[in-house]
Amino acid sequence: MLAITASATIAGVDGRPVSVEVHVAGGLPAFTVVGLPDTSCREARDRVRAALLSSELGWPEEKVTVNLAPSGLPKVGSGLDLAIAVALMVALDRVPRDSVTNLGFLAELGLDGALRPVRGALPMVAAMDRPEVVVAPGNHAEAQLVERVQSRPVSSLRQLAEVLRGEAAWPPVPPPRPVATPPPVPDLADVRGQPVARQALEVAAAGGHHLLMVGPPGAGKTMLAKRLPGLLPPLDPGDALTVTRVWSAAGLALAGGLIRVPPFRAPHHQISSVAMIGGGSAAMCPGEVSLANGGVLFLDELGEFPPAALEALRQPLEEGTVRVSRVHGSQTYPARFVLVAAMNPCPCGESGAPGGCRCSDSARARYHRRLSAPLLDRFDLRVVVERPGAADLLSAPVGEGSAAVAQRVAGARSRARARSGGLNVDLRPEELNRVAPLTPGSRFLLERAVTDGRLSGRGLHRVRTVARTMADLDGAQAVSDEHLAAALAHRVDPLGIGVRP
Amino acid sequence: MTALPPAAHLAALMSLDGMWPRRARLVLARRSPEAAWEALLDGALARSVPLLRALRGRGPELVQGWAEQARALDVPRLWQRHLQLGIGVTEPRAHPAALREDPAPPTVLFHRGGFDHLDGARVAIVGTRKCTRYGRDVAFDLGAQLAEAGVGVVSGLALGIDAEAHRGALAGTPTAPPIAVVGSGLDVVYPRANDVLWQQVAERGLLLSEAPLGAAPEGWRFPARNRLIAALADVVVVVESHVRGGSMSTVDEALRRDRPVLAVPGSVRSDASAGTNALLAQGAGPVTGVDDVLAVLGCTPGPRRPVADDRLAPDEMGATVLDAVGWQPSTLDQVVLRTAFDVGAVALAVERLIEAGWLVRTGGWLERVPAHR
Ligand SMILES: [Zn+2]
Numbered sequence: 001m002l003a004i005t006a007s008a009t010i011a012g013v014d015g016r017p018v019s020v021e022v023h024v025a026g027g028l029p030a031f032t033v034v035g036l037p038d039t040s041c042r043e044a045r046d047r048v049r050a051a052l053l054s055s056e057l058g059w060p061e062e063k064v065t066v067n068l069a070p071s072g073l074p075k076v077g078s079g080l081d082l083a084i085a086v087a088l089m090v091a092l093d094r095v096p097r098d099s100v101t102n103l104g105f106l107a108e109l110g111l112d113g114a115l116r117p118v119r120g121a122l123p124m125v126a127a128m129d130r131p132e133v134v135v136a137p138g139n140h141a142e143a144q145l146v147e148r149v150q151s152r153p154v155s156s157l158r159q160l161a162e163v164l165r166g167e168a169a170w171p172p173v174p175p176p177r178p179v180a181t182p183p184p185v186p187d188l189a190d191v192r193g194q195p196v197a198r199q200a201l202e203v204a205a206a207g208g209h210h211l212l213m214v215g216p217p218g219a220g221k222t223m224l225a226k227r228l229p230g231l232l233p234p235l236d237p238g239d240a241l242t243v244t245r246v247w248s249a250a251g252l253a254l255a256g257g258l259i260r261v262p263p264f265r266a267p268h269h270q271i272s273s274v275a276m277i278g279g280g281s282a283a284m285c286p287g288e289v290s291l292a293n294g295g296v297l298f299l300d301e302l303g304e305f306p307p308a309a310l311e312a313l314r315q316p317l318e319e320g321t322v323r324v325s326r327v328h329g330s331q332t333y334p335a336r337f338v339l340v341a342a343m344n345p346c347p348c349g350e351s352g353a354p355g356g357c358r359c360s361d362s363a364r365a366r367y368h369r370r371l372s373a374p375l376l377d378r379f380d381l382r383v384v385v386e387r388p389g390a391a392d393l394l395s396a397p398v399g400e401g402s403a404a405v406a407q408r409v410a411g412a413r414s415r416a417r418a419r420s421g422g423l424n425v426d427l428r429p430e431e432l433n434r435v436a437p438l439t440p441g442s443r444f445l446l447e448r449a450v451t452d453g454r455l456s457g458r459g460l461h462r463v464r465t466v467a468r469t470m471a472d473l474d475g476a477q478a479v480s481d482e483h484l485a486a487a488l489a490h491r492v493d494p495l496g497i498g499v500r501p
Numbered sequence: 502m503t504a505l506p507p508a509a510h511l512a513a514l515m516s517l518d519g520m521w522p523r524r525a526r527l528v529l530a531r532r533s534p535e536a537a538w539e540a541l542l543d544g545a546l547a548r549s550v551p552l553l554r555a556l557r558g559r560g561p562e563l564v565q566g567w568a569e570q571a572r573a574l575d576v577p578r579l580w581q582r583h584l585q586l587g588i589g590v591t592e593p594r595a596h597p598a599a600l601r602e603d604p605a606p607p608t609v610l611f612h613r614g615g616f617d618h619l620d621g622a623r624v625a626i627v628g629t630r631k632c633t634r635y636g637r638d639v640a641f642d643l644g645a646q647l648a649e650a651g652v653g654v655v656s657g658l659a660l661g662i663d664a665e666a667h668r669g670a671l672a673g674t675p676t677a678p679p680i681a682v683v684g685s686g687l688d689v690v691y692p693r694a695n696d697v698l699w700q701q702v703a704e705r706g707l708l709l710s711e712a713p714l715g716a717a718p719e720g721w722r723f724p725a726r727n728r729l730i731a732a733l734a735d736v737v738v739v740v741e742s743h744v745r746g747g748s749m750s751t752v753d754e755a756l757r758r759d760r761p762v763l764a765v766p767g768s769v770r771s772d773a774s775a776g777t778n779a780l781l782a783q784g785a786g787p788v789t790g791v792d793d794v795l796a797v798l799g800c801t802p803g804p805r806r807p808v809a810d811d812r813l814a815p816d817e818m819g820a821t822v823l824d825a826v827g828w829q830p831s832t833l834d835q836v837v838l839r840t841a842f843d844v845g846a847v848a849l850a851v852e853r854l855i856e857a858g859w860l861v862r863t864g865g866w867l868e869r870v871p872a873h874r
Contacts, residue, residue, distance in 0.1 A: 395841075482845035
């Protein structure tokens with residue numbers, strides 16, 4: 001007796017349809033799974049058997065073969081449990097054969113027959129070419145984000161059998177769980193003083209420029225970085241779905257359904273390069289660079305990250321995607337984010353002010369060598385962030401709130417999009433004379449910066465793109481000398497390590 | 502070999518591994534350099550009970566190692582190298598008076614330039630390598646004005662204050678030579694950044710070291726170097742120092758020798774002035790200008806040439822920004838907050854002030870430049 005059900009597995013952030021074929025025949029009792037199952041998938045036998053028995057649906061004392069097609073595709077995780085159990089029920093005539101033809105099945109089975117949510121439900125449901133998909137109630141919020149599919153949340157195998165036999169209707173959709181609203185993004189109004197760093201955040205949000213903040217502990221670098229998502233526009237529907245798929249594939253809680261707030265990811269510096277870019281097992285989980293897609297990747301203590309993890313950032317920073325290769329093949333994940341990094345000026349943690357450091361020259365040099373020139377080069381914005389002094393703080397006006405800044409950012413972004421179809425960070429050098437022509441005064445400033453060795457040729461282009469963003473934030477048609485001087489001031493050599501190529 | 506001067510054997514002895522000044526003093530006790538060299542080669546030194554005892558437990562091992570190295574050493578060639586580099590090697594009785602009479606006199610000195618450069622009054626200008634623009638400027642000015650007043654400037658050729666003091670002492674129209682004491686061999690320029698300055702001091706003044714040719718700038722050599730700086734100076738001026746900076750060891754050595762110690766006052770906000778301000782609190786004389794130093798030396802200050810400031814006067818905005826920077830390192834943030842202009846306007850004013858020579862940028866910091874350059 002042969003029975004076939006539809007399900008899906010996940011490869012990277014993409015779902016892949018899987019056809020589950022169960023064959024029950026006479027012979028010594030056995031249970032074999034073929035078709036590249038991973039360990040957790042092979043263990044389906046034990047879960048499916050216990051679930052069927054505890055649901056009083058019976059278990060064949062015969063030879064059972066489960067074929068997962070297509071055979072070349074690695075099958076990962078426990079999401080195929082339900083499809084296997086249902087195919088067995090069909091093969092054993094516990095449910096009518098035609099009751100499953102329009103259905104897809106995606107859930108892990110508990111030993112008691114309960115349906116359990118799986119990671120990556122969104123992309124997997126999207127991959128199934130069935131009009132209705134049975135999922136665990138915990139996956140319903142994700143599954144219903146796929147518009148052409150009717151999500152059928154069911155809580156147990158026994159309940160599902162009753163529905164398939166026509167003895168019961170589909171259970172009502174569970175009332176949406178009280179949505180754990182994502183913690184509100186902290187507001188920029190909390191930041192007192194620090195006008196340069198505030199402007200750097202605004203420019204990063206408006207132009208997509210990457211930002212490096214250098215300053216001693218306690219200067220508020222993390223506090224500043226956390227406020228960047230609040231300056232970015234909410235994700236548009238397409239981006240929101242992409243981000244949600246990535247988060248779903250990573251198995252992160254998706255209580256609220258579609259993710260609309262730009263994500264903020266702040267991996268610890270002990271992160272491995274696999275966790276940074278993705279990969280690992282055959283499941284190929286998306287890494288931090290993909291979880292930050294559409295939002296902010298914040299690396300605190302940049303100098304402490306292992307060189308391999310930083311090196312792994314290169315491709316995402318250049319291409320906005322990351323390609324991860326493993327034994328079973330390779331996957332491309334989205335990875336377009338604003339990189340914000342923070343570091344101390346030197347190991348002693350004192351102020352970076354001239355005369356403020358207590359490190360030996362060799363300790364300083366070692367610390368600075370950890371940053372490769374190509375990585376440093378990615379930061380269009382490099383600012384010094386100092387602990388604000390009491391006197392300066394008291395005289396500081398209360399800063400603008402995030403909403404007002406976000407509005408300016410949105411305006412600047414739409415001006416940039418209207419002009420060049422994208423963000424200023426992606427402006428090519430050859431476009432600059434058209435979109436950001438230089439005044440004689442600006443030309444002089446740049447020439448001097450190059451002669452002084454402050455700017456490299458590449459740095460010169462980058463300063464001009466930042467100046468363009470400054471002008472967009474002002475709503476100005478032309479880039480003024482002030483915009484250019486401000487852009488130069490946001491690209492200091494904050495470590496005092498001289499110009500890098 | 503008979504044609505070689507005693508200095509050649511001194512140089513050879515000092516080139517042996519582990520022949521530190523204290524050990525060299527033991528080896529050379531009651532022996533001429535040639536005699537010590539011969540005693541090393543023929544094994545007499547290895548049998549000298551007083552020497553072995555004085556070298557403590559490692560004596561036999563050390564002397565045997567030296568003997569092996571000595572047999573392999575090409576003394577004429579080593580001496581030739583000293584001659585080529587213009588480096589003299591002297592034993593204690595040929596040392597300058599200030600060092601001969603010192604409580605911790607050097608054993609052997611390597612030097613470029615003659616000891617006659619030590620004939621006049623001498624002031625040591627020392628301070629931190631991690632100095633501020635203010636410290637740099639004061640060190641330069643003091644160096645220049647002392648050298649013009651005929652006072653030899655003694656320093657250690659380190660980065661920061663040391664180097665600025667000698668740059669000043671070489672600028673303008675000096676009437677006294679620069680004097681430097683370094684911690685490495687005289688053919689090992691350290692730090693490399695001071696290469697040119699090192700050569701200029703050697704050409705126009707005196708460069709001294711206790712270390713043989715090829716010796717690396719090892720940490721233990723610097724306190725010893727500082728004691729020689731203190732010993733050679735009539736007055737020690739500390740321009741900028743952290744509380745536990747290396748210059749404090751020069752101060753201790755100066756006080757041990759009853760040399761007056763003067764300090765340049767700095768901002769109470771500046772770490773680089775924390776040590777010098779503490780010295781002032783402990784009674785060191787303040788240096789507010791070169792006259793304070795000359796007064797301690799007993800010289801009468803000469804007429805001072807007025808400083809010509811040919812910089813373009815800043816406009817109103819520039820003057821406000823300059824005022825906001827003040828006389829200590831400031832970030833752009835601080836200047837923006839103090840002026841209440843927006844970032845772009847301040848940034849442009851700063852660029853113009855840098856262009857006109859009123860400000861310099863160090864990393865992300867702005868520092869004000871005084872009139873003299
Ligand atoms: Zn430090």
